[in-house]
Amino acid sequence: MTKTSTHTVAVLAPTGVVAFDLAIPCQVLGSAAHRHVSRPYEVAVCGGPNPIKSDSGFALTAERDLTWAARADTVVIPGTADDGLLDHPEITEVVLEAHHRGARLVSICTGAFLLAATGLLDGRRATTHWAHAQRLSHTYPAIRVDPDVLFVDEGNMLTSAGLAAGIDLCLHLVRTDHGARVSNATARRMVMAPLRAGGQAQFIDQPLPEPSGLKLALLQEWMLGNLHEQMSLHQLADRSLISVRTLTRRFRSETGLSPLQWLAEQRVRRAQELLEHSDIPIESLASECGFPSTEAMRTYFRRVLHTTPQQYRRTFAPPGAAAR
DNA sequence: CCTTAGGTCCGCCAGC
DNA sequence: GGGCTGGCGGACCTAA
Numbered sequence: 304m305t306k307t308s309t310h311t312v313a314v315l316a317p318t319g320v321v322a323f324d325l326a327i328p329c330q331v332l333g334s335a336a337h338r339h340v341s342r343p344y345e346v347a348v349c350g351g352p353n354p355i356k357s358d359s360g361f362a363l364t365a366e367r368d369l370t371w372a373a374r375a376d377t378v379v380i381p382g383t384a385d386d387g388l389l390d391h392p393e394i395t396e397v398v399l400e401a402h403h404r405g406a407r408l409v410s411i412c413t414g415a416f417l418l419a420a421t422g423l424l425d426g427r428r429a430t431t432h433w434a435h436a437q438r439l440s441h442t443y444p445a446i447r448v449d450p451d452v453l454f455v456d457e458g459n460m461l462t463s464a465g466l467a468a469g470i471d472l473c474l475h476l477v478r479t480d481h482g483a484r485v486s487n488a489t490a491r492r493m494v495m496a497p498l499r500a501g502g503q504a505q506f507i508d509q510p511l512p513e514p515s516g517l518k519l520a521l522l523q524e525w526m527l528g529n530l531h532e533q534m535s536l537h538q539l540a541d542r543s544l545i546s547v548r549t550l551t552r553r554f555r556s557e558t559g560l561s562p563l564q565w566l567a568e569q570r571v572r573r574a575q576e577l578l579e580h581s582d583i584p585i586e587s588l589a590s591e592c593g594f595p596s597t598e599a600m601r602t603y604f605r606r607v608l609h610t611t612p613q614q615y616r617r618t619f620a621p622p623g624a625a626a627r
Numbered sequence: 628c629c630t631t632a633g634g635t636c637c638g639c640c641a642g643c
Numbered sequence: 644g645g646g647c648t649g650g651c652g653g654a655c656c657t658a659a
Contacts, residue, residue, distance in 0.1 A: 535634075537634090545648085545649090546649045546650080547636095547650095548636095548637085548648075548650070548651095549647085549649065551636060551637075552637085552647095552648090552649095555637085561635075562635085562636090563634090563635065563636090563656095563657095595657095596659095598658090599657085599658080602657095
């Protein structure tokens with residue numbers, strides 16, 4: 304992703320667009336701010352002819368037409384009131400054209416159906432709103448639909464689950480393009496939790512006041528404070544005075560992840576922060592974050608962020624820091 | 628890429 | 644019955 308020029312984002316507005324989905328990228332990407340670039344994204348709603356009916360009882364006026372969308376760096380496809388049942392051939396055409404120009408495609412909620420209609424999702428992993436996941440995989444059997452995650456990042460093609468998960472995906476884009484600091488600041492400005500991981504379940508049990516939930520929170524706090532230590536499931540269970548089985552179960556129901564998956568994500572996040580704010584060598588950074596080796600860290604970076612630690616540092620290190 | 632040993636995850640089920 | 648716990652087995656994952 305080039306940082307030199309403003310990244311253009313086209314938010315498509317098909318007839319009957321879900322107004323909430325449409326607003327998400329406009330708000331999140333439009334409000335992202337960078338220390339050196341005040342507006343890293345130029346976001347425009349694209350569609351027509353105006354006015355365009357939304358699903359929410361009001362019509363909207365797109366600032367740009369679909370030809371602009373075909374030239375954008377990122378194209379966002381929101382859900383529609385028909386939940387993806389109707390064809391929107393003009394959208395298909397624009398999305399295909401954008402893809403062939405190398406644009407990044409992003410769908411929110413049932414926007415996945417419009418993206419799927421292009422055939423571009425075939426053979427890839429994707430997700431959509433849980434209530435429509437089954438229909439998506441029946442209609443497009445070549446897509447590996449994962450109904451249990453907030454969003455799926457397939458590099459140049461990203462899909463998210465219903466509504467609010469679109470916010471998580473947009474924050475993920477900001478983090479991918481501009482690093483953790485910018486995405487955290489963006490989240491803070493929106494009074495949002497920093498960023499839920501993509502693999503997190505769409506359904507999460509109330510983690511709040513029960514004593515059991517509290518105990519897990521305490522353990523997680525301890526884990527975050529001791530990321531550099533090797534920890535086994537067994538030790539963690541002993542520490543919190545519950546069985547391994549119960550520990551795994553609580554993690555899954557409260558975070559949607561297994562204990563070690565959760566731990567690995569926290570380690571990647573810590574590493575991201577350190578890569579952005581320090582110039583300690585990769586080797587000591589890896590052990591500081593608790594990765595058994597630099598190879599292990601690289602593997603997790605690949606999986607979670609689709610990049611390598613070196614590359615991440617090069618992209619996000621502040622200008623003053625040592626550039627290697 | 629492979630193999631291997633040990634760890635992890637989760638359905639199942641019995642027990643409280 | 645209903646809800647939570649934790650042991651067990653086997654599929655799966657990871658480190659070396």
